[in-house]
Amino acid sequence: MTSPILATNSTLFLSIQRASNSHHTGLWAWLQFQITGQIDLRWWLVAGNLSLLGITYLFYTNLANFPRWWNLPVAFFKRYEYGITTTTSQRYSIYSVISTASLFVFILSEAQTFSHIKRFLFPTIFAFSVAIHLKYVTFCLRNPEGRKAELTTKMENYQLTHLGYDYFEIAILDKLRRNSNYNLSISAPIHSKAFYDNFNQPPVKSIKLRVNQLYQTRDKLHFTGTILGTTEHIAAINRIF
Amino acid sequence: MLQQRDVPLDWITNVLTHPKSQQGLIPNTELENDLAKTSLPTVTFIISKKPLIARSYTLYFLLMNESTPTLHPIKTNVSFRL
Known part of the structure; x- marks a missing residue:
């Protein structure tokens, strides 16, 4: 009401x-x-x-x-x-x-x-x-802008939590803005080249499975298989980290 | 991951945070292996057929690592009809 x-x-x-x-x-x-x-x-x-x-x-x-x-x-x-x-x-x-x-x-x-x-x-x-x-x-209040920001972020965070979405706390976004980290330039890449290549060209495109058992009962599906060529794939995946 | 064979897998969307149950099912292979007392490279799972509404499915692997945001899902040679 x-x-x-x-x-x-x-x-x-x-x-x-x-x-x-x-x-x-x-x-x-x-x-x-x-x-x-x-x-x-x-x-x-x-x-x-x-x-x-x-x-x-x-x-x-x-x-x-x-x-x-x-x-x-x-x-x-x-x-x-x-x-x-x-x-x-x-x-x-x-x-x-x-x-x-x-x-x-x-x-x-x-x-x-x-x-x-x-x-x-x-x-x-x-x-x-x-x-x-x-x-x-x-x-004059002591640090009026700070107090205002604090209050409004509290209010906004309250609203955001009750909306039910994932969110960054406004305080964090505000901190990022104040320290001008939105425009932070990265001088060197964080990961290796293979890491970024993975997004365009996955190191492992397919895995072969040998199916040992695959059957269904009235309500269940049973599967047993063995991965072939494990060591190569693990080596390929390890290269990107 | 069991993915409907006729539906292309949308790997841009994180299937773990936004599971599309109509498209596919993700059994926890680690847990299932523990229950069946098997270990890698052998994979065993016994799952309910209830969410598998399509006629045929393909098996994919989703490899996860704590330091990587996304790895491309890896298609296997195994497809089956229900």
Whole structure:
């Protein structure tokens, strides 16, 4: 019932509903299907963005002992990092808003005890959030490309293993590409000339058998034979290795 | 390997990884020799007739080695009708 896309979007609805059951995803899909006759991801994205307003509102109503406009930085912390249409960006924004709100609540509770922080806290956080939103400040991951490659290879390998085909692990292919071994030139042949000739002209074209016994019963076939000229053939085959 | 006499053997495809049971049958000669208590150069096998659906078969040898990717199948002089 739950496809990966639906499972990703379920976080949006779960945050609204405060539900902990992942089967709600299927329920939402079913509900939309019953109402409109199709499952459209775009409406889920719209609902996800509306849920951000809901979170901001929740934070707004729970701001005790502080001016209400203090939740402006929380709203500004939302930033479309990977594009507006992907489910990843939805998840990213909802997590960032929630974490910022919780961090903000923590800082505010700390500011209750240290009142001299209180004066500089709001302008600092507000300036910081606006700077982040306008991309003057960027958080950098350590080795982001490496992490991305690692994650995507894990995902791709998972898909490949479950397809049921033989495959090279993507990590191996990626390693080959990075070390430019795809274009590796071989200066000298690895095997002898006889080895390569074998593919065009087999050293042993036929083997003679002397049949000692060959008969069939109702369900079995019995065969006994002796290979003639063994030593020549073995010598011919040995030449290619 | 027992290969249908009228069907040309496709030796480009690895018959061990992609066995075409409609075309041929590969008895494990080493195992069959052990069961019949014979040894090379004598080859003995007793196999079920069930997968042998064609009228006539030819015997081939597939020589295998750990260091070689493919060896050409070697045709023998033995053909028989069922």
